[in-house]
Amino acid sequence: MAAHRFQDHVVLITGGANASGIGAVTASLFLAEGAKVFIADLEERDIASYLGSKNVGFCKCDVSSPEECEAAVQACVEIHGRIDILFHNAGMLCPPAHVPNQDVGVFQKVLLTNLGGLFYLSKVVIPYMQKQGKGSIIATASTSGLSGAMSISPYAASKAAVINLVQTIALDHAKDGIRVNAVAPGLIDTPMTAGFSQMPALRDDMLSNIPMGRAGKPEEVGKAVLFLASEDASFITGHVLRVDGGTSADCSGSP
């Protein structure tokens, strides 16, 4: 039964501190299906209280640090005893600018957070999953990682690299029973994109590029994550699941 798809599965989620962000909303979907969740985030919040569950652990973690990623995985295993699913969802945007005006420090931080986090966490999580003979890793990429994306080169390049890393780890560990996939959201209403509502012209322009004519909801990404993590996706690995209202289906370049 769907309600028990993740009974007693342990899920480590990075980037779940915002109650209305993709990470926390996905955490609540996993909890509703029986999972135990451990959240690692830069921001310290009382996650258990807003998720309303005892089956939630939390540690403060900067995923751009290999040491903090290792500590987060170990804390998750200490609390819950194992780790079945890694959802690397923590991410940061960059200010809009062309390359000459992008800050080198921002470029490095975005790369280390979005891409480095996936590498560092996978490095520690995979040996646990190999011992278990099974595991699922899912990363939050972005439609901006599928092609160029104007004025956000550090972010778009980091998400493109996330997709490549997902596919490479999927190839390397398919025989270990570890499936590795990505979701590629388009515009989703979360704290990360809340600022766009102060820029109606930009938001209208973004909406006009979405065939379904609206932004997505975090739970629409979360449901795709749960599908990829579940036995329903048992023969799916190295896949990038677009959750974008049809945006990336249109490659015609026509207005």
Ligand code: NAD
């Ligand atoms: P969000 O701001 O709610 O989530 C990002 C989370 O990552 C926050 O909780 C933040 O504290 C955490 N974080 C940032 N840097 C971190 C670090 N170094 N270490 C640990 N945690 C860190 O916004 P969201 O939209 O829910 O973003 C979740 C993911 O979805 C991100 O990877 C983002 O790039 C991706 N995404 C979002 C959209 C969108 O339109 N909202 C579209 C495509 C992809």
